[in-house]
Amino acid sequence: xxxxxxxxxxxxxxxxxxxxxxxxxxxxxxxxxxxxxxxxxxxxxxxxxxxxxxxxxxxxxxxxxxxxxxxxxxxxxxxxxxxxxxxxxxxxxxxxxxxxxxxxxxxxxxxxxxxxxxxxxxxxxxxxxxxxxxxxxxxxxxxxxxxxxxxxxxxxxxxxxxxxxxxxxxxxxxxxxxxxxxxxxxxxxxxxxxxxxxxxxxxxxxxxxxxxxxxxxxxxxxxxxxxxxxxxxxxxxxxxxxxxxxxxxxxxxxxxxxxxxxxxxxxxxxxxxxxxxxxxxxxxxxxxxxxxxxxxxxxxxxxxxxxxxxxxxxxxxxxxxxxxxxxxxxxxxxxxxxxxxxxxxxxxxxxxxxxxxxxxxxxxxxxxxxxxxxxxxxxxxxxxxxxxxxxxxxxxxxxxxxxxxxxxxxxxxxxxxxxxxxxxxxxx
Ligand code: EPZ
Numbered sequence: 001x002x003x004x005x006x007x008x009x010x011x012x013x014x015x016x017x018x019x020x021x022x023x024x025x026x027x028x029x030x031x032x033x034x035x036x037x038x039x040x041x042x043x044x045x046x047x048x049x050x051x052x053x054x055x056x057x058x059x060x061x062x063x064x065x066x067x068x069x070x071x072x073x074x075x076x077x078x079x080x081x082x083x084x085x086x087x088x089x090x091x092x093x094x095x096x097x098x099x100x101x102x103x104x105x106x107x108x109x110x111x112x113x114x115x116x117x118x119x120x121x122x123x124x125x126x127x128x129x130x131x132x133x134x135x136x137x138x139x140x141x142x143x144x145x146x147x148x149x150x151x152x153x154x155x156x157x158x159x160x161x162x163x164x165x166x167x168x169x170x171x172x173x174x175x176x177x178x179x180x181x182x183x184x185x186x187x188x189x190x191x192x193x194x195x196x197x198x199x200x201x202x203x204x205x206x207x208x209x210x211x212x213x214x215x216x217x218x219x220x221x222x223x224x225x226x227x228x229x230x231x232x233x234x235x236x237x238x239x240x241x242x243x244x245x246x247x248x249x250x251x252x253x254x255x256x257x258x259x260x261x262x263x264x265x266x267x268x269x270x271x272x273x274x275x276x277x278x279x280x281x282x283x284x285x286x287x288x289x290x291x292x293x294x295x296x297x298x299x300x301x302x303x304x305x306x307x308x309x310x311x312x313x314x315x316x317x318x319x320x321x322x323x324x325x326x327x328x329x330x331x332x333x334x335x336x337x338x339x340x341x342x343x344x345x346x347x348x349x350x351x352x353x354x355x356x357x358x359x360x361x362x363x364x365x366x367x368x369x370x371x372x373x374x375x376x377x378x379x380x381x382x383x384x385x386x387x388x389x390x391x392x393x394x395x396x397x398x399x400x401x402x403x404x405x406x407x408x409x410x411x412x413x414x415x416x417x418x419x420x421x422x423x424x425x426x427x428x
Contacts (some may be wrong), residue, residue: 001401001402001404001405002403002404002407002426002428003235003399003400003401003402003403003426003427003428004388004391004398004399004400004403004414004425004427005151005397005398005399005424005425005427006373006388006391006397006398006399006400006422006423006424006425006426006427007136007373007396007423008244008371008373008390008391008392008393008394008395008396008397008398008423009246009392009394009395010013010233010392010421010422010423011246011247011391011421011422012242012243012248012249012250012392012417012420012422013077013249013250013420013421014250014251014253014419014420014421015250015251015253015291016239016250016252016416016417016419016420017254017416018232018235018236018239018251018252018253018255019043019045019231019232019235019411020043020044020045020069020229020230020231020232021191021194021229021230021231021232021234021235022047022049022232022234022408022409023164023189023191023232023234023316024190024191024194024195024229024230024232025044025050025091025229025327026049026050026053026096026307027093027096027168027172027191027195028041028194028195028198028227028229029053029054029057029071029073029096029356030053030057030096030097030099030100030172031100031172031195031198031199031202032057032073032075032203032224032237032378033057033060033062033075033100033101033200034063034100034103034104034172034175034176034199034222034251034424035075035105035202035221035222035223036076036078036222036224037074037075037076038072038073038074038076038224039071039072039073039074039075039225039226039227039355040070040071040072040224040225040226040227041070041072041227041228041229041230042069042070042071042226042227042228043065043069043070043228043229044069044070044071044229044231045069045411046066046190046411046412047407047408047409047410047411048407048408049091049093049408049409050066050071051285052090052091052094052114052314053067053089053091053093053094055070055084055090056087056094056097057075057355058422059077059080059083059084059087060075060079060080060081060082060083060097060101060194061075061077061078061079061080062075062077063075063077063140066139068348068418069242074287074384075224076157078104078105080298081101081105081107081108081111082108082344083097083098083108083110083111083221083222084111085111085142085143086116087111088110088111088112088113089111089113089114091408092113092116092121093148093297094110094111095113095123095126095165095169096165096168096172097110098110098126098130098144098146098169098173099126099130099168099169099171099172100132100172100173100174101179101380102133102146102147102148102152102173103137103152103172103173103174103175104164104176105368106147106148106150106151106152106314107146107147107148107149108144108146108147108150108422109143109144109145109146109223110143110144110146111142111144111219112139112144116343116380116383117344117379117383118339118341118344118380119339119340119342120343121339123144123161123165123166124164125159125166126163126165126166126169127139127144127146128150128157128166128207128345129157129159129166129169129170129173129183129324130146130152130169130173131155131173132155132156132170132172133148133152133154133155133170133173133177133181134148134150134151134152134155134177135148135173136148137398144397146285151176151177151178152173152174152176152177152178152218153177153178153179154174154177154178154179154180154216154217154218155177155180155182156182156184157174157181157183157184157185158184158185158186159172159184159186159267160185160397161185162185162186162187162188162309163187163397164187164189164192164309165190167183167186167187167192168187168191168192168195170183170284171183171186171192171195171196171199171206171216171251172195172199172215174216174391175199175202175204175205175206175216175218175219175222175224175406176214176218176219176220176221176222177218179217179218180215180217181214181215181216181218181410182209182213182214182215182216182311183213183214183216184212184213185212185213186212186213186214187309187310188212188309188310188311189309189310190213190230190233190256190259190310190416191230193205195358196213196214196423197227198225199222199240200226201225201227202222202223202224202225202379203219203221203222203223203406204216204219204222205217205218207221226269230256230259231254231255231256233256233259233260233314234257234314234316234382234409235272235318235409235410236255236256236259236260236292236330237314237317237320237354238261238317238320238389238410239252239416240252240260240263240264240267240292241267241317241320241321241323241324242294242309242388242389242392242417242420242422243294243299244267244294244296244297245272245323245324245327245389245390245393246274246392246393247296247297247298247393248296248420248421249293249295249296250293250294250311250420251291251293251294252291252292252293252294253290253291254289254290254291255291255292256290257276257290257292261273261311261428262311262312262313262314263313263314263317263321263386266269266303266305266321267294269301269303270297270300270301270302270324270325270328271296271298271299271300271301272294272295272297272343273294273295274292274293274294274298275292275293275295276291276292276293276328277288277290277291277293288398292357299329300324300325300327300328300329300367301328301329301330302325302328302329302330302331302332302334302365302367303325303328303332304332304334305318305321305332305333305334305335306334306335306336306337307334307335307336307337309336309338310389314341314377315336315337315338315339316382317382317396318334318336318342318382319342319345319382319383319386320386320389320398321334322334322345322346322349322356322363322365322386323345323349323354323386323387323389323390323393325365325372326349326354326355326356326367326368326371326390327367327368327370327393328359328365328367329367330367331364331365331366331367332364332365332367333362333363333365334362334363334365335361335362336361336362336363337361338354340360340361340373341361341365343358344379344380344383345359345383345386345387346363348376348378348383348387349371349386349387349390350370351374351375351376352372352374352376352387352390352398353368353370353371353372353374353394354368354371354390355367355368370393370394370395370397371390371391371393371394371395372393372394372395372396373394373395373396373397373398374394374398374399375398375399375401376391376398376400376401377400377401377402378400378401378402378403378405378406379402379405380405381405381406381408381409381410382409383405384400384402384403384405384406385406385409385410385413387400388400388406388413388414388417388424392417392422392424394405401428414426
């Protein structure tokens with residue numbers, strides 16, 4: 001199993017290019033199941049989560065090619081509606097095939113996703129949405145058995161609280177349902193907006209009634225699409241925090257600053273300054289990509305955060321921000337409201353010399369003078385990125401094992417950071 005060896009306390013400098021967004025691309029890959037034909041996704045990095053999703057789509061009968069950041073998914077020959085445990089257990093986002101398979105084949109058999117390091121993560125809201133659209137659902141032998149012989153029917157779906165995944169599944173099911181569907185209390189993540197843009201490109205009729213409600217008029221058929229994927233705000237945020245924690249100034253390019261407002265304002269409170277520019281060095285068709293240059297705080301102010309659904313502070317940057325607050329001049333409180341148990345990284349950061357207590361979904365971080373390198377273990381995707389950040393700031397050498405987690409959501413992170421001046425080696 002691969003590990004990282006990091007020699008810390010090197011200043012970073014230069015420009016880092018942000019890849020396409022994992023959490024936007026995964027549902028769009030499954031949206032291709034809603035049509036029979038060849039769809040093209042561009043700006044798609046090489047992530048293990050995409051390999052797993054491609055395996056699942058191929059198992060269902062699709063052809064998937066991925067070269068040079070371009071992914072072509074041909075769904076003409078889909079002949080299966082079952083997502084087996086051995087594929088679903090690798091990646092929870094496999095649940096995204098439920099809505100499209102039900103919508104297209106009027107039946108789906110999807111393994112019930114198991115546990116996860118960051119929390120229990122039930123899928124009851126996904127099932128509730130499918131039942132609202134008329135599907136009959138039973139869970140047996142670890143599988144969700146869903147069917148709607150007469151096809152899905154438009155209805156009103158109201159989520160009791162925000163779920164990104166259930167919102168995406170409900171939208172993908174409703175676009176081919178008979179009649180109109182209203183979805184209330186939707187997730188507002190840019191990943192959802194990107195999915196809606198993609199479905200509209202395919203011919204879906206989706207309208208935002210107000211900020212939290214969608215009206216979907218079902219259509220009988222959708223067509224393949226070609227679409228460029230949005231930049232990954234979590235990768236961009238991770239790189240900005242890598243600069244801040246090493247007190248380095250870098251430029252993060254090809255990102256979308258408006259997707260990062262919650263993070264940028266908290267980092268400004270910590271004492272960082274930012275310059276946001278149009279990247280006129282290589283304009284892209286029809287878009288003005290942006291770049292953010294960070295000027296780091298030399299004396300880091302302690303800042304409290306509460307994670308919330310978008311546009312609030314993202315839970316997927318909580319661990320990285322927590323590592324940054326370990327070096328603040330004072331104490332800060334970090335409340336995790338999305339996954340109250342998402343603190344697996346704390347014990348590992350304390351091994352690197354941090355001083356953090358956790359209770360009841362809250363981490364109290366007492367700032368320390370610095371991290372000292374040690375052997376630590378990654379437990380999930382964002383926790384592993386956090387340990388890399390702490391290793392970059394640590395005095396001496398840090399060894400991080402189980403880094404397979406990081407390859408799920410970051411493309412060649414050690415190469416990108418080494419190009420900025422870090423000293424990270426991947427050992428097999
Ligand atoms: C998405 O997960 C992201 N994953 C997660 O990113 C992210 O942490 C999360 O949204 C929140 O922003 C992908 O996009 C692939 P939710 P998702 O449904 O859709 C509870 C990463 O690091 N809930 O919004 O699974 C749930 O347990 C990953 O890239 C139910 O109770 O998140 C959680 O407490 C980690 N029942 C809360 O809602 C349900 O049916 C929000 O979950 C669904 C969710």
